[in-house]
Amino acid sequence: MGRQPCCDKIGLKRGPWTIEEDHKLMNFILNNGIHCWRTVPKLAGLLRCGKSCRLRWINYLRPDLKRGAFTEMEENQIIELHARLGNRWSKIAAHFPGRTDNEIKNHWNTRIKKRLKLLGLDPVTHKRIEQTEKTEQVHDQKNKTSAESSSSQVQEIKSLEIKSNDHGDSVKKEIPAGTDDQKTQGDHHVELSTMDDTTAFLNNYETLCGNMEVGSWLNSQETNTSTNNSCSTSSFSWEDQSSYNPSISMGESPPNNFQEEDNSLQQWIDNVDSFLSWDCFNQLEDNLFLLEN
């Protein structure tokens, strides 16, 4: 039979959201806050599932979303974080205010992954591809000879990692050791016997990336994303708004927060209106309406 759907999907709309639906959802959340996603579509007059509303809000309508292309710095940071955290996109997204996990995940899958491959780096292990193969061999051997001491293999892994340092000057950064994130690295990552090894690996990784000049390479491969960013996509950063309260979340009531500040709600709506270009859409809707009649 399978799992029960999260809500009664009969008669529910799916697919791309319309401007009208966006308006309804945004107005509802602004006026009422979010108490229970399941009730949101009903109360907001939407024929959508609660989950769909939640996703739409989080990935598109949320006022603090940063729009536009990823900068070179952001990309490098994503790569760095992915090396530490694996595919835990929400954790990675937490380091990028205004970016969503979905956005980062898509960006990773569509661009960064390919670039790492082009650079000869395994996007999963973040090691050079030939090293990954060797490491896998080490793992295979380890499984076969589990009774033996693993020290020599760890040594081999270490030596492989250290090789990545042999590319010239190293660019060292301070990396906090012993964080939870490091302790919970994904299984697919290189086995590290100690926290020192983790730090060494990260340092080596960073050194590798630095020496291969990922940033400049990316820059040369692509007509400057930052310039494109500034002209192709309007960017709305809620951080710019002094009245913004980032704690819009379950159980809280954003309107109160907004109302406490002079004109903040109106400012927000104005900003959202501008970045969604609703005037244009409204005009289009009007035109369509006239055509239909």
Add this chain to the structure above:
DNA sequence: AAACCCGGCAACCGCCCTGCG
């Protein structure tokens, strides 16, 4: 100009986790 291909991204699916009664 049309057909086809491909990449990017929004949205969906379904499992997992957490909080509550």
Add this chain to the structure above:
DNA sequence: TCGCAGGGCGGTTGCCGGGTT
């Protein structure tokens, strides 16, 4: 402690627009 409901999250799908043939 257990079961359930709801939200969170990662993986996947499918549409759309731009590029190529």
